[in-house]
Amino acid sequence: MSIANTIALLGGLGFFLFGMSLLGEGLKRMAGGKLEVILAKLTSTTLRGVLLGTFVTAVIQSSSATTVMVVGFVNSGIMKLTNAIGIIMGANIGTTATGWILVLAGMDEGGGFSSATMFSLVAFIGIILYFFCKKPTQKNLGMVMLAFSVLMSGMQTMSGAMAPLKQSPAFLSFISAVSNPLMAMAVGIAVTAVIQSCSASIGILQALSITGVISYEVAIPMVIGMCIGACAPVLLSAIGANVNGKRTALVYLLFNLTGAAVLMVPFYILHGILDFGLMSLTATSMGIAIVNTVFKVTATVLLTPFAGLLQKLVTAIIREKADEDGDECDEDTLLDERLLQFPPLALEQSTEAMKQMSVTAFKNLSRSIDLLEQFDQARFDKIMRREDRVDRFEDRLGAYLVRLHTLQLSDKETQASARILTCLSNVERISDHAVNLAELAQELAGKQITFSLQAMEELRVCVSAVQEIAQLTQKAMLEDDLATARMVEPLEEVIDQLTQQLKANHIHRLQRGLCTLELGFIYNDCINNFERVADHCSNIAVAALESADSHLLPHDYLNELSRGDHAEYRQQVTAYLHKYLDPLTQQV
Numbered sequence: 001m002s003i004a005n006t007i008a009l010l011g012g013l014g015f016f017l018f019g020m021s022l023l024g025e026g027l028k029r030m031a032g033g034k035l036e037v038i039l040a041k042l043t044s045t046t047l048r049g050v051l052l053g054t055f056v057t058a059v060i061q062s063s064s065a066t067t068v069m070v071v072g073f074v075n076s077g078i079m080k081l082t083n084a085i086g087i088i089m090g091a092n093i094g095t096t097a098t099g100w101i102l103v104l105a106g107m108d109e110g111g112g113f114s115s116a117t118m119f120s121l122v123a124f125i126g127i128i129l130y131f132f133c134k135k136p137t138q139k140n141l142g143m144v145m146l147a148f149s150v151l152m153s154g155m156q157t158m159s160g161a162m163a164p165l166k167q168s169p170a171f172l173s174f175i176s177a178v179s180n181p182l183m184a185m186a187v188g189i190a191v192t193a194v195i196q197s198c199s200a201s202i203g204i205l206q207a208l209s210i211t212g213v214i215s216y217e218v219a220i221p222m223v224i225g226m227c228i229g230a231c232a233p234v235l236l237s238a239i240g241a242n243v244n245g246k247r248t249a250l251v252y253l254l255f256n257l258t259g260a261a262v263l264m265v266p267f268y269i270l271h272g273i274l275d276f277g278l279m280s281l282t283a284t285s286m287g288i289a290i291v292n293t294v295f296k297v298t299a300t301v302l303l304t305p306f307a308g309l310l311q312k313l314v315t316a317i318i319r320e321k322a323d324e325d326g327d328e329c330d331e332d333t334l335l336d337e338r339l340l341q342f343p344p345l346a347l348e349q350s351t352e353a354m355k356q357m358s359v360t361a362f363k364n365l366s367r368s369i370d371l372l373e374q375f376d377q378a379r380f381d382k383i384m385r386r387e388d389r390v391d392r393f394e395d396r397l398g399a400y401l402v403r404l405h406t407l408q409l410s411d412k413e414t415q416a417s418a419r420i421l422t423c424l425s426n427v428e429r430i431s432d433h434a435v436n437l438a439e440l441a442q443e444l445a446g447k448q449i450t451f452s453l454q455a456m457e458e459l460r461v462c463v464s465a466v467q468e469i470a471q472l473t474q475k476a477m478l479e480d481d482l483a484t485a486r487m488v489e490p491l492e493e494v495i496d497q498l499t500q501q502l503k504a505n506h507i508h509r510l511q512r513g514l515c516t517l518e519l520g521f522i523y524n525d526c527i528n529n530f531e532r533v534a535d536h537c538s539n540i541a542v543a544a545l546e547s548a549d550s551h552l553l554p555h556d557y558l559n560e561l562s563r564g565d566h567a568e569y570r571q572q573v574t575a576y577l578h579k580y581l582d583p584l585t586q587q588v
Helices: 003-030 035-041 046-062 063-076 081-094 096-106 115-132 136-167 170-175 181-195 198-211 218-227 231-237 244-272 286-318 338-341 341-371 377-405 411-447 453-479 488-511 517-548 556-562 568-588
Strands: none
Touching: 003 198, 035 136, 046 063, 046 286, 063 081, 063 198, 063 231, 063 244, 063 338, 063 341, 081 096, 081 244, 081 286, 096 136, 096 198, 115 136, 136 198, 170 453, 181 198, 181 218, 181 244, 198 218, 198 286, 218 231, 218 244, 218 286, 231 244, 231 517, 244 286, 244 377, 338 341, 341 377, 341 411, 341 453, 377 411, 377 453, 453 488, 453 517, 453 568, 488 517, 488 568
16 A cells, blocks of 8 residues: 555544544434433333444444443442343343444445545535524534534545555455455454444454455454454443443453354354355455344344343352441442543532432531430431531532533533533532531530520521421422422521521520520520521522523522512511511510
């Protein structure tokens, strides 16, 4: 090959790989980020997993990407290993779609309307849609059409650059050397491991078939080797995963190795006895696509009934460690790095982590309030340990969302991320106020001092209101309950009035000598912490409501309430005033 042909080959390869990546990205955008979420949830049976894995992989154009995604699902607890096996098998079938698409690159219709002309027309329509249409659906369709044209152009450029190879003695000598099935398989594994895409490596083989010197004796074992080589990026992605994540990656490897052994050994034995005559024929682009499809479909059909046995095998190879079972979810497991490649899933996992963090923070609040009645050092120590966990969640989730924001997110995804960040900071502050209350309880116990009976009775009224607003906020967060979220702001307004009344009552007690100055400071600090907890609960609820209504801008909801436009809101405020403030004024 000349230098010009070599440069053309490299350029064609660059266009080809870029086109594949762009095509998968464009198709995912057209799906609106729903594919990954569907894949995570709709896998109740192995057969359903096979069908779903086939469909999703055909769309995103990469079995490795699908399997990496599944490793992340299993690692983060979204999916069980049993369900993952079906998807992995289906992913192998789905990835054959690319090979059939590439067959088009070698087809000419005659009459002057060649495949190159068709791809040029597709590119022209795509560029119009992408640059001149404003609707996201039309722009994404334009991207898909452009990516398709880039992919095909790269394929044709590679084919043209490889044409002189049929006259190259060195290349012909290399093809003779790899006519050994094991050598051809090894070459296929190596090429795919480097490129990290089975679809891309098979596409390169299809481009190479234009030389006319590739026989099925070389092509068949090379295709099978490429299928095995696709396991390389998946195995790399499993580094650092938990036990089930590693098992999922191993399933992918064992499935391809077993499929290769089950099909190749009988095939070559029969070929040695019967001599099919196929092996000496020149491989074509369509023939390679057929080999790829037959191998993957047959392997899936034969091995699907043995999915349970495959699960037992990987479980026996990678054993559970004794210390991997814990009572609480680990923030590093929930926020799997692999899912950053799929923003909808990363956001879903971030929301789940946020909910886990809120459970810990609100539990701390409840336990801290209990300490004000009766201090216990063991419970105080647990509160401090939970606070450390909340801080770890905040650091990990904050960093995770920052990394997510470096990706290209849709407007809806950006809004979801902003809501999580709002909840993150407010939940962390609620936990901080819980610690403040626990430390105030510790101070009371250490100094062996107590509030007066009247002060304690009033404080219990405020505690009841704070406990209710915490319960409402937590329910709104965990269940995405907007009706409950609307009940938070009216109660927050009443708690503001309640705390002001408590402070006024406390000043009267100080003036009458019914309370000491030292106790007064602690009492006032308790009230201030309760008030701030209610404020943070309000922030969380308002963020949920504004996120649910795309027409609302930040603070719009609060501005509407301040104008008195909501009769329901005023009714709720009145009800809470009767419940909490009226009994307090009656005591005075």
